[in-house]
Each structure stands twice: as C-alpha cells, then as structure tokens.
Amino acid sequence: METLEHTFSISEAAERTGLTAHTLRYYERTGLMLTPVDRASSTHRRFTEQDITWVSFLTKLRATSMPIARIREYVELVRDGDESTASRLELLLRHRITVVAQLAEMQRSLTAIDVKIAIYEEKVAHA
Amino acid sequence: METLEHTFSISEAAERTGLTAHTLRYYERTGLMLTPVDRASSTHRRFTEQDITWVSFLTKLRATSMPIARIREYVELVRDGDESTASRLELLLRHRITVVAQLAEMQRSLTAIDVKIAIYEEKVAHA
DNA sequence: GTTTGACTTCGAGTGCGCTCGAAGTTCTAT
DNA sequence: ATAGAACTTCGAGCGCACTCGAAGTCAAAC
Structure with a gap:
C-alpha cells in the first residue's frame, strides 16, 4: 500500500523550511539531499514530506x-543504509560534543554581557 | 597615584586572549580598540591589562x-563617555535578546539531534 | 656588535555559505 | 491561445571575518 502523498513546489518547500528557494537548490546541488528531488511531469521540483523532514533536520545541523562538508559526509553514510548506523551515531555523538561546548561558551558570554548590563542599569538608575 | 602596570607583547596578548596576533592587529585597525594600542619605545605594541580585559569582552560579543560593525558602534559609544550610558545599555539589551534566541534555537536543535542519536543507539544495541 | 627571532605595515587572498541575475522554459488562469 | 507568474540551469558575485605573505625593522641574548 502506498501513502497518498502531498508534494510541494520549491516555494512551498521554502516557506515550510524557512529557507529560500535559492538555498534549497544549493543544498540539492551540493549533495545534501538523500536523493535528487523528484521532477514531476516537468522539470519543476516536487518536494515530498520526507524531503521536507530531511531538510528540516539539515537545518538543525x-x-x-555543522559545516556543509560534514553534513555531506553524514548524508553519504545515510545513503549507505543500515551498515553505516554505527558511523552515523559516532558522527552525531562527536558533533554533540561541539554543540554542548558552543552552548556553554555562549552561556558564559551571556553572563559576561549581563554583568555589563547590570553595571549600566545601576548607572542609569542613579543618573 | 599610578598603578604599576605590566604590559604584554602582541604574542603574549594573543596567548592571553586566545586570538592570533593577526586578529589582534585586525581588531585594532578596524576600530575595535578603545584607543590605539601603546607603542612603547618602539613601533612594537604593548598591551595593558585594560587592553586585555577589553579584548576579552570583545570576544564575548x-x-x-555580534557583527564587527555593531561592535564598532558600541566602541564608539564607550568612547563618548558617560553621556552614552543609556545608549550602550540599550544596545546590549537588544543584543541580549538575540543571544537568548540563539541559545534557544541551539538547544532545540540539540534536542532534535539527540532524538536521532537515541534512534541510532537503539539500532546499534539491537544489532 | 652581531645574530636570531619577533615584530612592523600593507594590501591581497581565503573559505564559507549562501545569493543573485540572466536567459530561457513551463504552468495556471483567463 | 495567450499573458503572466513561477519555475529552470548556470556560473558568477558577495559579505563577513579573518588570514596570510612579503619585505622590511627592531630588540634581547650572546
């Protein structure tokens, strides 16, 4: 049984993903889609729900x-199917470490900025 | 009374700030220092403790x-002295909003990545 | 005083991730 | 049938924040 699928034009896909049509074409041509996007009864792209879901995950990366090149590596692993599960897990775990570090650094920076803000607020209050 | 000050060469300053000497020169030439860095008894830069502290704050921004251009605006306000306190506060408060948004987005993205990780871990465990 | 290595300025180059424009094709609505 | 909008490919261009290299100057150690 086949799921009845709604597909989307590139501008609809852009709207749903928050990217521009230009960027969606760029992602496809740079090898970030699992498969080339369908061209239904024309040269025009038709994005499936899965395509949208995939692009949404790409935007999280x-x-x-995560640099485009690393994402490309990840995509290639996904294309390899089940045998690459362990590699994909490892890649994402490695990435996770960098994300946690980024969050920590940004949090620390925010704290430093907040200290300045508090100083300025004090000054302004006593003006 | 004057504080007895230790000063730093550019390579020492680089070490302390985590930036490269190239980047420190770039920051100065692009207008991010409060004042031009001292050149003590030569053309060579001598960074004061205050310079280091300032650069450290820049790295938080x-x-x-925060884009270089915005930082430059902020620096110009600081140079204007006390009369700009309210403007500086406003600039930092505006920036704060973007930082909180960035943190939230990164946190949400991390959660999505963690979902994938959990799926892969499950798969690997049952392999 | 000489060597060695760190420093200087200057302008150009790099890498990344888009972003855009041109010129042409196809779909949709009337 | 036709007008107009939305789409196509292609390659070039852009903005940002560095990053680098060349060619020369300076200083600390011996």
Whole structure:
C-alpha cells in the first residue's frame, strides 16, 4: 500500500523550511539531499514530506554550526543504509560534543554581557 | 597615584586572549580598540591589562555573534563617555535578546539531534 | 656588535555559505 | 491561445571575518 502523498513546489518547500528557494537548490546541488528531488511531469521540483523532514533536520545541523562538508559526509553514510548506523551515531555523538561546548561558551558570554548590563542599569538608575 | 602596570607583547596578548596576533592587529585597525594600542619605545605594541580585559569582552560579543560593525558602534559609544550610558545599555539589551534566541534555537536543535542519536543507539544495541 | 627571532605595515587572498541575475522554459488562469 | 507568474540551469558575485605573505625593522641574548 502506498501513502497518498502531498508534494510541494520549491516555494512551498521554502516557506515550510524557512529557507529560500535559492538555498534549497544549493543544498540539492551540493549533495545534501538523500536523493535528487523528484521532477514531476516537468522539470519543476516536487518536494515530498520526507524531503521536507530531511531538510528540516539539515537545518538543525546547520543551526548547530555543522559545516556543509560534514553534513555531506553524514548524508553519504545515510545513503549507505543500515551498515553505516554505527558511523552515523559516532558522527552525531562527536558533533554533540561541539554543540554542548558552543552552548556553554555562549552561556558564559551571556553572563559576561549581563554583568555589563547590570553595571549600566545601576548607572542609569542613579543618573 | 599610578598603578604599576605590566604590559604584554602582541604574542603574549594573543596567548592571553586566545586570538592570533593577526586578529589582534585586525581588531585594532578596524576600530575595535578603545584607543590605539601603546607603542612603547618602539613601533612594537604593548598591551595593558585594560587592553586585555577589553579584548576579552570583545570576544564575548563575537562569541555571541555580534557583527564587527555593531561592535564598532558600541566602541564608539564607550568612547563618548558617560553621556552614552543609556545608549550602550540599550544596545546590549537588544543584543541580549538575540543571544537568548540563539541559545534557544541551539538547544532545540540539540534536542532534535539527540532524538536521532537515541534512534541510532537503539539500532546499534539491537544489532 | 652581531645574530636570531619577533615584530612592523600593507594590501591581497581565503573559505564559507549562501545569493543573485540572466536567459530561457513551463504552468495556471483567463 | 495567450499573458503572466513561477519555475529552470548556470556560473558568477558577495559579505563577513579573518588570514596570510612579503619585505622590511627592531630588540634581547650572546
């Protein structure tokens, strides 16, 4: 049995993912999609729900500063199927460490900024 | 009364701030120092404790993705002295909002990545 | 006083991730 | 059938924040 699928034009996909159509084409051409996006009865792209879900996950990787090249490696592992599960896990665990570090650094920086803010607030209050 | 000050060469300053000498020169030339760095009895820079402290704060702003141009605005306000306190406070408060948003987005992204990790761990465990 | 290594300025180059524009094609609505 | 909007590919361009190299100057150690 086949799921009845709604597909999306590139502009609809852009809207749903928060990326631009330009960026979606760039991601495809730079090898970040699991498979080339379907071209239904025309040259125009049709994004499936799975495509959208995938791109959404890509944006999580990007939002945590994973470089495009690393994402490409990850994509290639996914294409390899089940045999690459352990490698994918390792890649994501490694990445996780950097994300936690980024969060910690940003949190520390925020604290330093908050100290300045408190000083300025004090000054302004006594002006 | 004057504080007896230890000063630092550019390579010492680099070591202390975690930046490269190249970057320190770049920051100075692009207008991010409060005043030009002293050149003691030569053309060579001598960084004071205050310089180091200042650069350290700059790195907090950079670590939270404040663009160089915005930092420059902030620096100019600091140079204006006390009359700019309110403006500086406002600038930092605005920035704070973006930092909190960044933290939230990164945290959400991490959660999504953790979901994948959990799936892979499950798979690997049952292999 | 000479060597060695750190420093100087300057402008150009790099890497990343988009971002854009041109020129042409296809879909949708009338 | 046709107008207009949305899409296509392609390669070039951009913005940001460094990063580097060349060519020369200076200083600390011997």
